[in-house]
Amino acid sequence: MTSDRHRGRGRLPAPGRGIARAATLLVSLTAVSQVLGFVRDAVIAAVFGAGAALDAYLVSQGVMNLVLALMAGALARAVVPPVSRAAAAGESGRADRTVQSVLTLAVLVLLVGAGLVLAGTEQVVAVLAPGFDEATAELAVELTRIVLVAALFIAGTDILAAAAQAHGRFFGSGVQGVPFNLVMIAAAVWAGPRFGIEALAVGFVAGSAVRLLTQLPAVRAAGIRLRPRLALRDPDVREVLRLTPPLLVGSAVLNVNTLVDRAVGSSQGEGVITALNLGFRVVSLVESLLVATVVAALYPAFSAAGTPDRRAELRSLVDRALRAVLLVLLPVTVVLVVAARPLVQLVFGRGDFDAAAVAATTTAATWYAAATLGLALRSITSRACLAVGDRRTPAVVALLAMAVNVVGDLTLGVAYGIAGIALSTSLSLVLAAGLSIALLARRHDGVSLGPLARSVARLGAAALLGGLLAAGALAGLGPGDDGALDALLRLAVAGSVVAGVHLAVLVAIRAPELAELRSLPGLRRRPGHRA
Numbered sequence: 001m002t003s004d005r006h007r008g009r010g011r012l013p014a015p016g017r018g019i020a021r022a023a024t025l026l027v028s029l030t031a032v033s034q035v036l037g038f039v040r041d042a043v044i045a046a047v048f049g050a051g052a053a054l055d056a057y058l059v060s061q062g063v064m065n066l067v068l069a070l071m072a073g074a075l076a077r078a079v080v081p082p083v084s085r086a087a088a089a090g091e092s093g094r095a096d097r098t099v100q101s102v103l104t105l106a107v108l109v110l111l112v113g114a115g116l117v118l119a120g121t122e123q124v125v126a127v128l129a130p131g132f133d134e135a136t137a138e139l140a141v142e143l144t145r146i147v148l149v150a151a152l153f154i155a156g157t158d159i160l161a162a163a164a165q166a167h168g169r170f171f172g173s174g175v176q177g178v179p180f181n182l183v184m185i186a187a188a189v190w191a192g193p194r195f196g197i198e199a200l201a202v203g204f205v206a207g208s209a210v211r212l213l214t215q216l217p218a219v220r221a222a223g224i225r226l227r228p229r230l231a232l233r234d235p236d237v238r239e240v241l242r243l244t245p246p247l248l249v250g251s252a253v254l255n256v257n258t259l260v261d262r263a264v265g266s267s268q269g270e271g272v273i274t275a276l277n278l279g280f281r282v283v284s285l286v287e288s289l290l291v292a293t294v295v296a297a298l299y300p301a302f303s304a305a306g307t308p309d310r311r312a313e314l315r316s317l318v319d320r321a322l323r324a325v326l327l328v329l330l331p332v333t334v335v336l337v338v339a340a341r342p343l344v345q346l347v348f349g350r351g352d353f354d355a356a357a358v359a360a361t362t363t364a365a366t367w368y369a370a371a372t373l374g375l376a377l378r379s380i381t382s383r384a385c386l387a388v389g390d391r392r393t394p395a396v397v398a399l400l401a402m403a404v405n406v407v408g409d410l411t412l413g414v415a416y417g418i419a420g421i422a423l424s425t426s427l428s429l430v431l432a433a434g435l436s437i438a439l440l441a442r443r444h445d446g447v448s449l450g451p452l453a454r455s456v457a458r459l460g461a462a463a464l465l466g467g468l469l470a471a472g473a474l475a476g477l478g479p480g481d482d483g484a485l486d487a488l489l490r491l492a493v494a495g496s497v498v499a500g501v502h503l504a505v506l507v508a509i510r511a512p513e514l515a516e517l518r519s520l521p522g523l524r525r526r527p528g529h530r531a
Contacts, residue, residue, distance in 0.1 A: 033177030034288060038347055040181045041281055043188045044200065046351025050271035050278075050360065052136045053197040058277050059129045060143035060201065062262055063117060064151055065255050071113070072155035074247035075106050075240065076162040081386070082236035083166035092223055098236040099163045100229035106155045108230075114148050121145060128259055131267025139197070146201035150208035157208070160215040160224075167222035176211045183207035243386060246395035257405045257428060261421045264413040271357060275418055279364025280371070280425075282343060283336050287329075287375045302387035311388075311445060318384045318440070319448050323455050325376045327513045330459045331502040334467035336369040338474065339494035342487035349482065358482075360418055367422035374429025381436035384446050393439045401432035458511050459502075466501035470494040 048054045079102050086095035117124060125132070125140045132140060161173035187203025219226065231237055258280075265272040301317060336343070341362040349358050382394040408424025416423075441447040473493050480486040506514055 033175070033181065034285060036178060036181035036185070038281075038285070040184045040188070041278060042347050042350070043185050044192075045274075045278065045348045045353040045357070047188050047192045048197060048200075049352030049354070050274040050357035051352075052133075052270045053139065055129075055266070055270065055273040056132070056136050056140040057143050057197050057200055058273050059125065059132075059140045059262055059266070060147050061204075062128055062255075062259050063121070063124050063140075063144045064147045065259075071109055071248065072106055072151075072158045074244045075102055075155075076158035077247050077383075077386075078102075078240045078243035079159060079162050080166045081243070082239050083163055086236065087167045087222075094236065095163075095167070096225050097229060097231055097234055098240065099159070099224055100227055101231045101234060101237045102240055103156065103159050103226070104228050104230050105232075106159055107152060110151050110155050114151055117148060118145060128263055129266040129273075130263060131265075143197065143201045146198065147204050150205045153205070153208035153212045157212045157215055160212070160219050163224055164215065164218040164222050167224070169218040169222045171218055173215070173218070176214045179210045179214060180207040183210055243391060246391035246398075247386075249395040249398040256402050257425050260406050260409045261413070261425060264409045264421055265418070268417050271360060272418060275357065275360035275364050276421060278344075278348060278361045279366075279418075279422060280368050282340070282347070282361075282365040283368040283372050284375065287372050287379075302383055314384065314387060315446050315448065318380060318446055319451065321380050322377060322437070322447070322452055323513050325380065326373075326455055326459050329373050329376055330463040331466060331498050333369050333372055334463045335470070335495050335498050336372070337366055338467050338471045338498070339491050340365040340369070342480070342490035342494070345482055346484055346487040346491060349484075349487070355482070363418045364422045367419050368426055370426040371422075371429045374426065374431075374433040377433035378429065378436050381433070381440045381447070384440055385436070385444070388444050388446065390444060393436065393443065397432050397436050397439070400435065401428040404428040404431055455513055458506070458509065459513060462502045462505035462511075463498065465505060466498035469501055470497040473497050 044054070079098060082098050083095045086092075086098065121141045121144050122137075125137055125144060129137065129140060157176060161176065164170070165173055184200070184203050184207050187199050187206070191199035191203065232241070261276055262273045265276050302314060341358070344362045344365055345358055348361060349355075378397070382397070385391075385393045405424050405428035408427060409421055412420030412424050414420070437447055437452070438449070441449045470493070474490055477490060477493070480490060505511075
């Protein structure tokens with residue numbers, strides 16, 4: 001057991017500095033990856049524009065997610081609690097057996113799923129994009145058959161990254177997006193003009209393979225042995241299988257929302273699916289950059305504090321995480337609303353991405369803005385529920401959110417196009433977040449609702465005032481010239497005004513949330529703290 005620890009096995013980030021180091025590492029690496037991701041999206045938009053070809057490519061990725069995301073992502077998150085406990089106890093063999101069995105099971109399930117989708121690709125595309133014309137539908141079928149190859153690579157990446165995180169190894173999961181984005185950029189720039197949109201599909205497969213390879217050093221450093229195993233009767237494997245169904249439903253919220261959004265968008269005209277995709281990419285940047293990485297670092301700590309005798313510690317972690325996220329994301333959401341156009345223009349407004357595409361993407365980003373809050377808050381609370389063994393709450397909330405989104409797309413989306421589709425998604429995610437918080441508090445005493453409500457009121461009022469003043473400042477600048485420098489200036493003005501007013505108001509009222517600025521990267525342990 002001692003030798004395992006010397007090789008780095010069983011290293012969990014301890015509350016406080018351990019979580020801070022893990023979160024800081026993830027934030028730093030993910031920042032690089034997100035910058036490259038936006039460069040990738042900007043290059044793809046410039047090369048291909050917002051048209052039928054890129055719409056078909058995005059639908060092909062949605063088809064792949066039917067096979068991949070709903071299974072591999074759920075298994076990856078479900079493997080963290082048992083492997084974290086085994087690693088913390090120094091039981092390396094037990095952790096290895098769990099990872100090996102889950103990885104083997106994922107490969108078998110995905111092979112079967114990919115085979116079924118390949119056999120019925122035309123029918124699946126017809127359901128997911130009923131508004132495509134014949135040529136676009138045929139292109140989507142061709143691209144789907146290419147990108148399905150990536151399903152196994154991404155599944156392996158997700159599971160191995162989660163296993164390494166459970167051992168306190170975060171570098172591989174943080175850096176994986178860098179080589180992937182570089183491969184995709186190269187595919188778009190070098191091969192795109194020569195071979196068309198098929199180059200992106202091949203680049204996606206190649207980039208996914210490289211992502212898998214980047215996990216191997218962290219897996220080796222954690223001492224995880226990779227070999228086929230299928231011990232379905234193992235208690236830890238059974239726990240993973242019990243956790244997987246509710247996580248499947250939880251994963252389905254965003255994926256089904258996206259599929260329904262694109263299905264409705266396919267009948268709204270060429271480029272609508274691309275605008276929705278890029279608009280959501282804009283508003284999810286902060287959630288991907290900050291919240292997802294912090295939650296990934298906190299998840300093992302949530303799992304360790306999920307026992308009844310440590311409920312106060314779990315509640316303290318959740319409270320501080322929610323306050324810190326609100327402190328950052330409320331003003332960011334306001335900036336996304338008041339400065340969506342200059343942000344979209346700055347990132348995507350070049351090459352074949354014309355003024356109409358910028359306008360459509362701006363509409364999507366504006367109405368998607370509130371989804372950033374929903375994604376972040378629900379991510380924290382759903383993992384807290386799983387940490388205490390509650391698999392039902394995340395599943396029920398996810399199903400309700402899906403229903404809201406589907407109804408919204410079929411009503412608001414059909415009536416108002418891009419704005420209605422984006423608003424439906426935002427409403428479903430915000431509702432899911434609010435309900436998750438309420439149920440976590442009621443069923444498990446995992447959230448302090450009173451202090452949280454007061455934080456929302458203080459932070460929301462400060463951010464709203466900043467947004468009103470920022471909108472006035474942008475109006476005072478007059479009409480812009482849609483150039484990059486003008487867009488950068490307007491974005492800087494909006495961000496500075498919102499951030500400055502938000503901070504000034506909080507300082508003036510001596511808001512207790514300001515203390516979270518010091519603890520945001522690591523949410524350092526401060527038992528008993530209340531807003």
